[in-house]
Amino acid sequence: MTATVSWPAIAPVPDTPPCAPPARRPDGGWTLTRYADVRAALTEASCRVPVADPGAPGTLSWLRGTVSRFSPPERHPARRSAGIAALAAVDPGELRAEAARLTVAALEAAAGRLDVAGALARRVPVRALASRLGLADADAAVPAVTVVAAAYQPGADAAAAHRADRAVADLVSLAPPDPPEVLANRIGLLVQACDASAGLIGAGARHLLPPPDRDRAAVPGDTTRLLAEVLRLDPPVRGTRRVTAATVRLGGVELPAGTGLLLRFDAANRDPAVFAEPDMVRPDRAVPALTFGAGHRGCPGQRHALALAIGVLDVLRERCRRAPTPVRYEPHPLLRVPARLEVVAR
Numbered sequence: 001m002t003a004t005v006s007w008p009a010i011a012p013v014p015d016t017p018p019c020a021p022p023a024r025r026p027d028g029g030w031t032l033t034r035y036a037d038v039r040a041a042l043t044e045a046s047c048r049v050p051v052a053d054p055g056a057p058g059t060l061s062w063l064r065g066t067v068s069r070f071s072p073p074e075r076h077p078a079r080r081s082a083g084i085a086a087l088a089a090v091d092p093g094e095l096r097a098e099a100a101r102l103t104v105a106a107l108e109a110a111a112g113r114l115d116v117a118g119a120l121a122r123r124v125p126v127r128a129l130a131s132r133l134g135l136a137d138a139d140a141a142v143p144a145v146t147v148v149a150a151a152y153q154p155g156a157d158a159a160a161a162h163r164a165d166r167a168v169a170d171l172v173s174l175a176p177p178d179p180p181e182v183l184a185n186r187i188g189l190l191v192q193a194c195d196a197s198a199g200l201i202g203a204g205a206r207h208l209l210p211p212p213d214r215d216r217a218a219v220p221g222d223t224t225r226l227l228a229e230v231l232r233l234d235p236p237v238r239g240t241r242r243v244t245a246a247t248v249r250l251g252g253v254e255l256p257a258g259t260g261l262l263l264r265f266d267a268a269n270r271d272p273a274v275f276a277e278p279d280m281v282r283p284d285r286a287v288p289a290l291t292f293g294a295g296h297r298g299c300p301g302q303r304h305a306l307a308l309a310i311g312v313l314d315v316l317r318e319r320c321r322r323a324p325t326p327v328r329y330e331p332h333p334l335l336r337v338p339a340r341l342e343v344v345a346r
């Protein structure tokens with residue numbers, strides 16, 4: 001049974017496309033926005049992730065060319081398994097406790113007012129994961145992972161890529177010595193976790209903390225159940241890309257090999273054909289949002305991401321409300337990571 005929570009609907013981010021049949025873009029690629037179309041593209045073997053070519057050992061291009069995320073189909077299973085094996089040693093319950101501990105420490109050091117974006121969103125998840133993944137100095141890993149994450153997706157500028165080369169070398173020196181594929185996919189877990197987890201903590205703080213107006217009640221409900229709806233309605237990862245490797249029919253449209261696809265989770269997560277009253281927060285919906293992807297490329301860190309966010313958000317919900325300052329976001333086409341989000345002690 002679903003229950004409507006007594007707080008306002010979460011409106012789409014203004015540039016979210018409407019949920020509609022596949023649409024051709026001026027660059028010749030297609031944008032998919034309906035739930036069924038996005039899910040089909042995620043699970044269809046002919047829709048491939050854009051592949052990264054390998055580069056010199058220990059550089060950003062080496063990392064991108066060796067992680068599962070940008071691997072061709074024939075290399076993906078072994079590399080994904082290497083990441084999953086590293087993650088299997090990390091207990092989500094411990095991550096949650098560590099995230100809560102780090103959040104309490106940050107709040108105590110902040111003396112009443114804290115910027116979640118600067119003090120917690122990227123720092124806590126990466127710090128907690130890095131120590132459990134065996135990096136020699138988890139504090140030093142945080143800035144290095146942040147620099148790599150900024151240049152990890154396709155299209156980073158040359159200066160960002162140059163900074164990331166040095167940061168990858170730092171991470172290699174901090175990580176346990178392992179064969180290259182194991183090493184890269186261990187570091188890849190941290191990089192994948194960084195911005196997406198920061199975005200989820202930002203979205204949770206924005207939507208689940210009591211607003212600045214003291215007269216309004218705190219948002220009711222258990223963080224774990226509410227977070228599923230936050231992930232659906234304000235996804236930190238708003239979409240992903242694919243390229244067709246053969247002619248494929250999606251949403252009634254025949255797409256030739258080599259067509260670029262933009263899969264919009266933010267639009268598909270509000271598809272009225274799947275989610276009744278799509279803008280309303282309704283915990284315990286029967287169908288999962290697409291924010292963690294789907295199929296054999298779907299996010300293997302989902303439980304860990306949720307544990308980290310819940311650890312942070314439970315502490316914030318207990319102790320803080322949002323400050324009356326606007327929430328600002330970093331400019332990015334597909335990620336929604338806060339640049340400034342202040343909270344004050346209650």
Ligand code: HEM
Pocket residue numbers: 049067068069070080083087129188189190192193196197200236237240241290291292293294296297298299300301302304305
């Ligand atoms: C809220 C947080 C997160 C979100 C929304 C998220 C979302 C996603 C999505 C959508 C994909 C698939 C991309 C695609 O198919 O094109 C993905 C892949 C991946 N994620 Fe996450 N992720 C999050 C956190 C994490 C964390 C905490 C970890 C590690 C601890 C992680 C590790 C990975 C890895 C390794 C992949 C690549 C999987 C593969 O190549 O098969 N993610 N994630």
